[in-house]
Amino acid sequence: MTRLRTQCWIGGLLSLLAGAAAASVGPQAAAQLAGRLTPLGGERAGNADGSIPAWDGGLTPQRRPPQWQAGGRYIDPYADEKPLFQIGKDNLAAYAAKLSPGQQALFARYPDSYRLPVYPTHRSFAAPDAFYAGTYRNATQAFLDDGGDTAAGTPQHAVAGIPFPLPENGVEALWNQRLRWRGAGRERIYVEISVSPDGAGSPVRLAERARYEAIDAAPRSKKIGQVLAYSANAVFEPAKLAGTLKLVYDTLLPPPRAWQRSPGQEFIGATGEAGGDTPVLGANGLLQEDQLEGYNGSPARYEWKLAGKRELYVPYNSYRLHQADLGYAQLLAAHHLNPDVTRYELHRVWVLQGHCRPAQPCTWPHRTLYLDEDSWQVLLAELYGADDRLEGLQEVHTLMAYDQPLQLPALETVYDLDSGRYLASDMNNQAPEVSFGAAEPDDFDPGDMRRWARHVGAVAPKD
Numbered sequence: 001m002t003r004l005r006t007q008c009w010i011g012g013l014l015s016l017l018a019g020a021a022a023a024s025v026g027p028q029a030a031a032q033l034a035g036r037l038t039p040l041g042g043e044r045a046g047n048a049d050g051s052i053p054a055w056d057g058g059l060t061p062q063r064r065p066p067q068w069q070a071g072g073r074y075i076d077p078y079a080d081e082k083p084l085f086q087i088g089k090d091n092l093a094a095y096a097a098k099l100s101p102g103q104q105a106l107f108a109r110y111p112d113s114y115r116l117p118v119y120p121t122h123r124s125f126a127a128p129d130a131f132y133a134g135t136y137r138n139a140t141q142a143f144l145d146d147g148g149d150t151a152a153g154t155p156q157h158a159v160a161g162i163p164f165p166l167p168e169n170g171v172e173a174l175w176n177q178r179l180r181w182r183g184a185g186r187e188r189i190y191v192e193i194s195v196s197p198d199g200a201g202s203p204v205r206l207a208e209r210a211r212y213e214a215i216d217a218a219p220r221s222k223k224i225g226q227v228l229a230y231s232a233n234a235v236f237e238p239a240k241l242a243g244t245l246k247l248v249y250d251t252l253l254p255p256p257r258a259w260q261r262s263p264g265q266e267f268i269g270a271t272g273e274a275g276g277d278t279p280v281l282g283a284n285g286l287l288q289e290d291q292l293e294g295y296n297g298s299p300a301r302y303e304w305k306l307a308g309k310r311e312l313y314v315p316y317n318s319y320r321l322h323q324a325d326l327g328y329a330q331l332l333a334a335h336h337l338n339p340d341v342t343r344y345e346l347h348r349v350w351v352l353q354g355h356c357r358p359a360q361p362c363t364w365p366h367r368t369l370y371l372d373e374d375s376w377q378v379l380l381a382e383l384y385g386a387d388d389r390l391e392g393l394q395e396v397h398t399l400m401a402y403d404q405p406l407q408l409p410a411l412e413t414v415y416d417l418d419s420g421r422y423l424a425s426d427m428n429n430q431a432p433e434v435s436f437g438a439a440e441p442d443d444f445d446p447g448d449m450r451r452w453a454r455h456v457g458a459v460a461p462k463d
Contacts, residue, residue: 030139033165039132041165041176042373043348047311051121051346055374058126064402073433074399074408076319077124083117086339087313098313098346100370102382102393105417106336115339121346122317125374126405127181134161134214144172153299154252155179160214162376170304173352173371177295178228180376183406184438185211185230189456191328192425194284199334204282205237207456211438218252219441226252230444234453235281245449246281248274248289254298259446268446276301277363286414286423288363293409294378294396295369301362302354309348312370314379316345318397322410324429332424337413342397348373349380364392375407391417404436 038044038055046053057063065075087095089111096104099116106114138155142163146153155163155175163179164172187209193201211230213219218226229250235241245268249257258274261267275297280287290297320341321331331338350371356362366384371377375398383392397411414423428434443452 027140029166030136033132033136033139037165038374039165040127040135040162040374040376041167047348052311052348053121053123055123058374058405059124059400059402060126060405061403068403070403071433071435073324074319074322074401076317076323077402078119078122078317078319081119083119085118087116087118088114095313098311100312100368100380100382100393101390102368102380102415103313105390106393106415109417109420110335113333113339114336116313116344117339117342118313118344118346119317123347123374124317124400124402125372125407126400126402127375128405131161131181134159135165137161138163139165144175146171155215159216163215167306167350170306170352170354171299173306173350173376174295174299174304174354174369176376177352177369177371177378178299179215181406182212183401183404183436185209186408186434186436187439187456188428188434189431190426190428191431192282192287192423192427193328193332194286194421194423195332195334197335197420199332201328201332202284203237203328204235204241206282207234207236207453208232209439209443209452209456211441211444215252224249224251224257227441228252230439230441232444232449232452233281234449234456236457241282243453244281245453247444247446247449249444250275250297254300256297259449261449268449270446277361283414283423283425284421286416286421287425291381291394291414293412294381294394295367301357301360302367303357305353305355307351307353309373310351310370311346312349312380313344314347314349314370314372315342315395315397316347316372316379317399318343318410319399321397321427322399322429326429328424328427328429331411331427331429335420336415336422337411337424347379350376377407393417401434401436406436408434 044055065077068075138158138161142155142158144153145156162176167173189207191205193203195201209232218228220226227249231248233246235244243263245261247259256275258271259268260271275289278289352369354367356365364383368382369378370380381394385391393415395413398407399410401408409426412425
């Protein structure tokens with residue numbers, strides 16, 4: 001029996017080492033992260049005609065605008081720039097090759113009002129040196145333990161960093177998105193508004209507290225598992241939703257754990273309604289929890305195919321959408337965001353296609369995600385129905401919080417191409433600037449959520 005156990009142990013070890021050897025790329029290939037590639041796996045060089053520049057390190061704390069004051073609203077370092085050109089119905093054909101199917105669908109639906117102002121491209125993304133070092137280490141040692149299921153699996157031997165900066169398949173690319181650099185955590189007051197086809201808006205005001213964990217440091221427990229992110233949300237307005245609380249533990253392995261309190265209830269209680277197709281609080285049915293920031297959740301729901309890279313006009317460096325001098329009425333038009341305040345740039349993006357796995361219920365049987373090559377953030381996402389018909393488009397408008405440094409969602413949109421409704425979320429123009437830093441895991445205890453909600457509700461300004 002002892003001999004058999006020893007043989008099994010050796011066999012398991014050899015299998016583990018074989019998997020690691022097959023997936024890690026070795027020092028020579030990893031050296032590209034300090035040469036041909038950026039530290040997180042993007043192409044360091046620009047494109048052939050210079051419309052995409054080389055990456056030069058991004059907006060680091062040393063490169064922040066000198067007039068910016070700590071704690072103040074982020075100043076647009078590119079505020080003096082004018083659009084190079086605008087894409088509209090009259091010149092759409094000339095630029096269609098660098099627009100996604102979802103963007104072209106918006107032009108088709110709103111030809112007289114939808115425009116894309118295109119600005120000079122700035123590859124502004126930056127992350128801390130420690131995250132770059134962890135990414136290099138992952139390139140030489142991390143591998144995907146798929147348990148015999150090539151469409152799923154979790155990273156093994158990964159540390160804080162992009163786990164697979166030289167991805168070989170779609171699952172590895174999605175893990176890069178899930179474990180991208182977001183800082184240690186954040187707190188904010190924000191507004192989401194669902195806009196009907198006639199332009200009427202339904203605003204909801206919320207607070208968020210979040211903590212993000214590196215995969216090698218995420219707390220583990222027998223009951224919950226390994227927690228990658230904690231997120232607490234509280235609704236203050238409108239009155240019919242006031243008092244709603246939602247606490248979610250995003251775990252390494254599905255399903256996530258969650259607790260919720262509805263208006264009129266005294267206590268917050270455990271709920272199975274979390275992740276996947278669960279509606280987001282106050283989003284009027286336009287956003288599900290696995291759509292947050294483009295995609296949010298386990299890779300296991302979909303079979304993912306990495307379909308290479310494209311150059312696309314995508315939302316980027318969207319400081320204007322985040323400025324305090326703009327009211328929400330100035331950001332939102334009847335059918336889409338006000339084109340006068342949006343900014344699009346030409347960037348290279350990974351194209352990641354997801355098809356719902358047979359055992360999984362999915363509102364969207366097919367999705368296409370477009371991931372920024374520099375940050376691994378989803379910038380565009382397309383949503384397809386059961387007949388593979390395009391039904392929705394998501395955009396994630398970001399900016400660099402250059403003192404951290406990290407990429408911050410300034411405004412997210414979800415366009416329902418059938419109904420003509422859309423959702424604009426993450427807006428905090430009339431609230432204090434987002435604050436960063438990690439609340440402790442104990443601060444996400446379900447029993448403390450009411451106290452936190454009362455505190456932020458007392459100090460949150462009304463828009």
